[in-house]
Amino acid sequence: MTTNGVSSVDPSSAGDISEPQQLFIDGSYTPSSDGGTFPVYNPMTGSKLYDCASATEDDYERAIQSASVAFKTWSRMGPAAKRIIFLRAADILEKYMEAEAPALMSAEVSGTRHWTKVNAISGVGNLRESASLVSQIKGEIMPADAPGTTVLIERQPLGVVLAISPWNAPASLTVRAIATPLICGNTVILKPSEYSPKNQHLVVRAMIEAGLPKGCLHFLPVSAERTPAITEFAVKHPLIRHVNFTGSDRVGRIIAGYAASCLKRCVLELGGKAPVIVLEDANLDDAVEAVVFGSLANAGQVCMSTERVLLHESIAQPFKKALLARIQSVKVGNHEEDPNALLNGAVSSGAKLLCGDVSASGPNLTIMAPHVVDGVTPTMEIFQRESFGPLVCLTTFATDHEAIALANNSEYSLSASVFSKDVMRALDIARQVRSGSCHINNPSVYIAAGTPNGGVGGNSGYGRFGGMAGVLEFTELKIISLGKSGVKYAI
Structure with missing residues (x-):
């Protein structure tokens, strides 16, 4: 159904790469609030592939508000229901990677069939690995000095996470950017690369088709011209509780500066040598x-x-x-x-x-x-x-x-x-x-689901994606003490 350009069905999913790519906000596909678009080109030939909606600050505001509302219910959903969604999404993405990804990766990022296969194995594997993590997010009970007191330490989701994912491994790195935050109970605003929106949108489509509830995941591509202002707006937004970014060390330093000014946590996987x-x-x-x-x-x-x-x-x-x-x-x-x-x-x-x-x-x-x-x-x-x-x-x-x-x-x-x-x-x-x-005795390029990928500072950034290390990044500890009735406190 479509009303004023807003649709619950992806209009670009019919298989025609020339169809415009829209935003996905609050469970619906929509143009940008000002109608702005940007062209996506084939890097090999320089020919135009399609027009993509370019999100505005108003679009990001609406998505962030929606994600904040959805967080209240998604964060409380039980592990079994989340696991089912992620396993379904893995199966769906696997089909997309076989049917649609080869042509899309060739067109948008000049990816070979082998590189498409690498993305498929890694992306699908990460979804299934994330499904296995959902029941591993555990707390602990600590002994208390106060008589009759029990101390619980729980690991809780953060809130709304901003995920900024690159073009070079579009399916794999998009899954990595959103999967662990979501499985931990966070909601996600995804800013894909302006070079590969449709490739990265395959992951979003798989999650939606698998039954991810409305408001949990938003897809907001942005033109290169708008990206600096939008990135600053989103990183500094008070409802954004965490930022993850994969990309250059130059941009990573800018994002880290914005986050530091708001005392926000980041995971930054940057360059390598x-x-x-x-x-x-x-x-x-x-x-x-x-x-x-x-x-x-x-x-x-x-x-x-x-x-x-x-x-x-x-x-x-x-x-x-x-x-x-x-x-x-x-x-x-x-x-x-x-x-x-x-x-x-x-x-x-x-x-x-x-x-x-x-x-x-x-x-x-x-x-x-x-x-x-x-x-x-x-x-x-x-x-x-x-x-x-x-x-x-x-x-x-x-x-x-x-x-x-x-x-x-x-x-x-x-x-x-x-x-x-x-x-x-x-x-x-x-x-x-x-x-x-x-x-x-292995290559430096080594990717496996569940491994805690990341650098140890400098131009490679900090923080970890993957496995339990990723869970630690996208959750926070909370102390809850349970007191016994009738205790008298000395003053």
Whole structure:
């Protein structure tokens, strides 16, 4: 049913990507309050795909008020009912990812079929993992000194959560942004990326179709021009109790500043500059395969991408030879950012380009071949700055101590890897690398439902998504004491 442009049925769900995308507020699809829209383009071709409604402050106000009202009932819903909704949503999203996501991801973010499959496995898995968490949100009973008193410590939901999710893994990271907050009993305002509204909306559709009650989840895309003002408005809104953001460290610092001014908690998963340490006893075939996957998956547009490869000097040459041979078989895909300045800067500072020609191609100049840069030092910008592109930077070391120092010579702290046949030696190194995760004989890009993903400060942000660590982020402790009648208090 539709009234004045407002509908309870998604008008863009008929399978035609050219259909406009609307907002979803208070259980209904609607245009923005001022009729504003923005175009969404295919990054590969530059051609327009569709128009998307651009939310205003009034739209956000209405959504936040609705979410605040819905919180009162959703936060009290029992775990069995929530579990059923999430399991249904997982099944529905799985079907969407098979039927609609391949075309949508190709059009909006130039995602390959393999990357679509990765998003499907991760997104659906996270929904099912969240369903399993609902009965694990527990409190405790503490002994009390006062006679006849019982002290309960309960873990309670926060209220309305603002979730800001990126474009590079649209289904997977959207699920991550909303699932744990919702399963903990919070309601959510989702601001998707302006590059991938329809991909991210697949997750919203799945939750709605699964029976998520009205007002629990709102979908409010915003144009790039409006985003700074809307973000400040939403983060500082008194009814927003928590913010989670996945994106660049530059924007993360801005959001953290807004939240700090209101003394609000945040989860910020920001950039990465993941190092991979290859020791002299490593299986080079395994290390090369992991580096190629970790650096080139989704054209390097992953926050955990391998960007720095630290090679023991004794195996540097055979590793380089094997790496270049393996990279020759990689098909070239689309790329959204422009890391050419980093490459040119490294070469002019003395690094050697082993693979690639520092150029972009394609109708919209968004295709970039893999590049391998040798002789990269910590003083070069390419060693320190996230490229978000298909770049592999090679640096040699002589000792374990030097490898650890090189790995930690970065403002990023999201992910890392160590390759060695001596697992205990690798474990010792992994414990000394400053990162939220460090994988032994595995790629730096490692995603599994339930793992507490996040950085340990600096440009990678703070806080954790996933598993019980996520539950701790999106709930708060409350002390409740039960007193016995007839107690006399000394004054």
